[in-house]
Amino acid sequence: MGINDERDIEANLQIGPTDHGQVRLFIDAGQFEVPMDFTPEEAEEIAEEILAAAKAARLVKR
Template sequence: MGIDKQSELAANLQIGPTSLGMVRIYIEGEGVDLPLDFDPDEADEIAEELRAAAERARAMAKDNRGPEPKKRK
């Protein structure tokens, strides 16, 4: 499955600090328990990538809506 394919899979996502000073992204779904630990600098990089992807997604959604209708005066 690619990043641009829809899926019927569902999972829970939790994000928080660990007692060892790491940032954990924890994914839990049917048959999956996946803890991913990152140092704070890596977590910052991931956050920047998420923000950039959100901006690109907004731009794509806007482009897919087409031009704004002309306003009547």
């Protein structure tokens, strides 16, 4: 399975700071909960990657 493979799974994403100075991405997909903690610097890198992906996605011809 790759990034272009579609799945029929519903999930919720929450993003926020933790009380330990980390940034948490929390994914809730029914039976599965995935907390992912990052340093603020790592979170900024992820944000830059998301922005770059959004920019590239706008260029895709449908």
